[in-house]
Amino acid sequence: MGTLPLFISGGEIAFIVFILVMVFGADKVPEIAKGLGQGMRSIKNATNEIKSEVMKSADKHKTDVSGVKTDVTKEIDKVKEDIEEITGSVKRRF
Template identity: 60%
Template structure:
């Protein structure tokens, strides 16, 4: 499962949770969480359906997805190496 990192630390999450409790009230939080969970599940299911449809279509046409994926990963690795070469010893530190 892929996750998105939002660069939110522990104290920031606590502040956000306090604001949510103050705005919606403690009794509404389970309903909101259920609604968000259902929405995320629907998005995940729709994404999986689209992926499966693309995979089925490519197999029907005779496209070799493994070789295409390998080529794309090779290009991505190449770009990452180029970026690392450009940045060199200079790295951001937060």
């Protein structure tokens, strides 16, 4: 499977899922995964809002932020990719 950015192997993920099932029961695991997905979506929305506010502020002050915009966009895209990679593995497991 490979290693996730958090350096968690497939075996460790399986062990965590096993513990979750043992502690919360099989019927609660989908609810937990749904909550995690909603949390990730909230983070994604917050980053988009921050990006929007930065761009509005720059436009308001008529500052040339093309370099800053590119850097911010790259960083946000990296965070989105990391979130998608993490939530993708969670979605595949459930």
